[in-house]
């Protein structure tokens with residue numbers, strides 16, 4: 001699964017960037033050949049199967065299980081937005097460079113535009129819609145963004161908040177420099193950066209205690 005730029009290695013071996021890079025460099029054939037050797041006859045796809053044919057995919061999102069049919073090449077971002085109608089997760093660059101599509105997978109932040117939906121099977125996905133308490137109370141980080149006026153147009157904000165929560169939970173919120181470094185993969189064209197840092201600091205203690 002794709003992590004943020006400069007903040008760690010991918011936790012699953014196959015993600016969208018790697019697949020597309022392999023395709024672009026001609027390495028796909030070797031990858032496919034190696035994979036074919038390891039497959040059992042049961043797992044070998046039938047000749048002539050169209051990869052665009054939807055296959056059943058089960059996704060656990062915000063505590064709910066969804067069974068949908070997806071082209072195997074569908075990104076997690078498109079699955080969330082176009083198939084599950086969870087449009088809080090935003091599409092900015094669709095190339096892993098802006099952070100607008102940030103979600104949590106098993107509690108770790110990930111770029112959903114750079115992750116295949118099929119690779120998220122068996123993992124717990126949290127989106128901005130799943131961050132608030134069931135009763136509707138804002139998450140401490142959501143409240144901090146409101147209190148600190150940490151957005152203008154708001155387009156980057158869901159991704160900023162998901163990253164900010166991970167910033168605290170993963171132990172990178174000790175000082176302003178740490179926060180800026182961890183949040184550097186989330187771009188804000190409105191330049192609300194000082195307010196975002198202030199919001200992270202405001203929510204830090206509440207999240208740790210929670």
Ligand code: FES
Nearest residue numbers: 092093094099113
């Ligand atoms: S939309 Fe995913 S990083 Fe920009």
Ligand code: FES
Nearest residue numbers: 152154188189190
């Ligand atoms: S608030 Fe407008 S892009 Fe960040």
